[in-house]
Amino acid sequence: MSVQLDDYAELLTELGDHPADVLRAAWQEAARVFSPRGLEAYLRGARALKSLGRGTDLVISFIQGAPEIAREIGEDAVDELVQAALAMASKTSGAVIALVCATAPLAAHRLGDIELFRGYLRLLALLLAQAPRGVRPMLDRLDTLLTQLTLGGLRRWATWGAQAHRTDFEAQVRYFGLESPDALAVLQKERRGTLFVDVQRRIGMYLRALWGRGFLLRPTSGDFESREGYRPYIADYVIHVPDAFDPIEDVSGLEVFRATATHAAAHLAYTRTPLSAEALTPLQMAVIEVIEDARIEALAIREFPGLRELWLPLHGAGREDNSTGGLLARLARALLDADYADAHPLIAAGRQAFAREAHRLDDNRLSWDVGVRLAHELVVAGARFNPRTDVPSIAYRDDNRYVWEFDGIEYGTGSAALYREQQVRRNVSVMEFINEIDVETAGDDAQEVWVLSTELFPYEDHGVSYNAAEGKEPVAAPRHYPEWDYAIQLERPSWTTVLEKRAGAGDLGRIDAILDRHRVLLSRLRHLIEALQPQGVQRLRKQEDGDEIDINAAVLALTDLRSGASPDPRITLRNLRKVRDLAVMVLLDLSESANDKVRGADYSVLDLSREATVLLAQALDGIGDPFAIHGFASDGRHDVQYFRFKDFGADYDDQAKARLAGMTAQLSTRMGSAMRHAGTFLKRQPQSKRLLIVVTDGAPADVDVRDPQYLRLDAKKAVEELARAGIMTYCMSLDPYADEYVERIFGARNYLVVDHVERLPERLPLLYMGLTR
Numbered sequence: 001m002s003v004q005l006d007d008y009a010e011l012l013t014e015l016g017d018h019p020a021d022v023l024r025a026a027w028q029e030a031a032r033v034f035s036p037r038g039l040e041a042y043l044r045g046a047r048a049l050k051s052l053g054r055g056t057d058l059v060i061s062f063i064q065g066a067p068e069i070a071r072e073i074g075e076d077a078v079d080e081l082v083q084a085a086l087a088m089a090s091k092t093s094g095a096v097i098a099l100v101c102a103t104a105p106l107a108a109h110r111l112g113d114i115e116l117f118r119g120y121l122r123l124l125a126l127l128l129a130q131a132p133r134g135v136r137p138m139l140d141r142l143d144t145l146l147t148q149l150t151l152g153g154l155r156r157w158a159t160w161g162a163q164a165h166r167t168d169f170e171a172q173v174r175y176f177g178l179e180s181p182d183a184l185a186v187l188q189k190e191r192r193g194t195l196f197v198d199v200q201r202r203i204g205m206y207l208r209a210l211w212g213r214g215f216l217l218r219p220t221s222g223d224f225e226s227r228e229g230y231r232p233y234i235a236d237y238v239i240h241v242p243d244a245f246d247p248i249e250d251v252s253g254l255e256v257f258r259a260t261a262t263h264a265a266a267h268l269a270y271t272r273t274p275l276s277a278e279a280l281t282p283l284q285m286a287v288i289e290v291i292e293d294a295r296i297e298a299l300a301i302r303e304f305p306g307l308r309e310l311w312l313p314l315h316g317a318g319r320e321d322n323s324t325g326g327l328l329a330r331l332a333r334a335l336l337d338a339d340y341a342d343a344h345p346l347i348a349a350g351r352q353a354f355a356r357e358a359h360r361l362d363d364n365r366l367s368w369d370v371g372v373r374l375a376h377e378l379v380v381a382g383a384r385f386n387p388r389t390d391v392p393s394i395a396y397r398d399d400n401r402y403v404w405e406f407d408g409i410e411y412g413t414g415s416a417a418l419y420r421e422q423q424v425r426r427n428v429s430v431m432e433f434i435n436e437i438d439v440e441t442a443g444d445d446a447q448e449v450w451v452l453s454t455e456l457f458p459y460e461d462h463g464v465s466y467n468a469a470e471g472k473e474p475v476a477a478p479r480h481y482p483e484w485d486y487a488i489q490l491e492r493p494s495w496t497t498v499l500e501k502r503a504g505a506g507d508l509g510r511i512d513a514i515l516d517r518h519r520v521l522l523s524r525l526r527h528l529i530e531a532l533q534p535q536g537v538q539r540l541r542k543q544e545d546g547d548e549i550d551i552n553a554a555v556l557a558l559t560d561l562r563s564g565a566s567p568d569p570r571i572t573l574r575n576l577r578k579v580r581d582l583a584v585m586v587l588l589d590l591s592e593s594a595n596d597k598v599r600g601a602d603y604s605v606l607d608l609s610r611e612a613t614v615l616l617a618q619a620l621d622g623i624g625d626p627f628a629i630h631g632f633a634s635d636g637r638h639d640v641q642y643f644r645f646k647d648f649g650a651d652y653d654d655q656a657k658a659r660l661a662g663m664t665a666q667l668s669t670r671m672g673s674a675m676r677h678a679g680t681f682l683k684r685q686p687q688s689k690r691l692l693i694v695v696t697d698g699a700p701a702d703v704d705v706r707d708p709q710y711l712r713l714d715a716k717k718a719v720e721e722l723a724r725a726g727i728m729t730y731c732m733s734l735d736p737y738a739d740e741y742v743e744r745i746f747g748a749r750n751y752l753v754v755d756h757v758e759r760l761p762e763r764l765p766l767l768y769m770g771l772t773r
Contacts (some may be wrong), residue, residue: 016050029067
């Protein structure tokens, strides 16, 4: 059953205009990641948070962040977040709850598992009871904290601060904001070597490269209560590993993760059926598990010999440890390492028995038979076994629950069942399309989308295809970007949302009128265009070091030499290949202020921006430089609207001109987010030089920001980020007071303030040609 947003008109009205607009913008993304049941829960959650009466920012943060949470750790986590937010309503302000919802996607990404996410929400509830003043600064620093700490480390760090500063509210704020020495000291103490979330993708690719199949890996908070981690384990075909590993002697945390994952994957690859644990003692089970680990590792090494060198450094058993656990660890090492010498009778017997049964490696009954015999020898020798203390200390091996037959596990089911069925696109023939399709329309949760290689036209051919008449143009998914907060000197991760909007078409006659009105200027530009076009190979004369001899210069030099004068040493030619290698984007500020009339004229700043852009596009089309024309406006951090009038690689044709003709201005100017989004398009261009020209009529500002310096310094940060990516940013400002801030944002030589706005159509093309000459 497909869930359509239009069926919830009452909910949209209840949410209010702004949250409803954000929900419509986020619906496409939500429909891709939620099941129909999840979509209904998503809408119920938005209604429940709205009913708290704590402002729209809380509702918007939830609407925007919930799809990302569902994508990271599953849609059930969204219900957990809603319940936690509702429970917090009686303990803290709406602003703090909104911050919890806004940072929840970051927590979901860094934790990577719904159980850890539940533990994180419980930690927040605990802090609201013990140190409520510390929750907001901690959430502001959450990216830094979760980059260095596991969930267990975060809990110990937060609990220490809550207990140490229980009655000192100012100290609470400094501690949880990482501004006090003791906060940094405890943070350093709780840091772990390698976090699983940082290497998860690499480990998954490593396993796929070995076995040619995907394995599900999930982190567990093994050190939630102590520095000692839980052992890895396999449950329901999912490999659960500790969320962090410290280096073990000379073995890095990454290598420990690789060893752990490959050992568990070997269990999944080579254990076909479980072993029965009926009538076995704990000692017998422990010995069988050691033999079974050796069996699956022998099979893996037979296929991938290099795995032995991965596992062997993590076997640190010493010959002096004669406890039952120590003997089992020594046996495990002996079965893996042929060069390991150990004279203990049990080790020798285990090696001999395993070698005799080597022809049965594919049958896990080998482990049962050999293990029961060795366990009997241990009993005869008087060994005592404690299941809690006599566990072999081999860090990378799992607890072997997968080896045994437990109630409720159905062997033979595929691991693919763990994935929610994904939407599939199929290319089909026309006849298959006509004969098999059984619905006229399909929702975004359809299991398959059928695609024809060519357009399909109706029998009554009017020149319009079915797709053009009834199809839906795809909408780009919302993009989330960080934003720099100068007050805390920290980036707020995924703080703003850029929503790409379709640019409406206008009257092409308006573009023709612009070109006709500026015929004289276009004539002047034509000569400049010809001068800027690539000239191929140019020969530079009078060079001291060149590619070939200039005969005329050589003759003159020889004449001077024979007449006793000093000859000119510049007698060579250099061949210089002149090629323009440049991509440019014009980013237009389309905020409401662009509708203001120019003083003493009947046209607006938007009209002048359109004229300048049309003339520049005409010049760029003549020069041949790749170019794009985009625009932006904003209505708060959740709704940065982005318009693409002409893209790189697209022709500057009537369609692009019509979009420029239909350009409108509204709302506010969140410049930093728009520049970051524009940078994603420029970074894809292969040219060595990339230029972003921002045309604006005012300083960065938005409806949800009161501090005038906040967005200006964020825009400065965006300019620095683009510069590190090799993108030069230049601003043409129409604000007569721009000198007060534009230099601070773009740099001393990277801006131009147009004193007479009416001259913008002339200045913009000339500015470009001056920058790129």
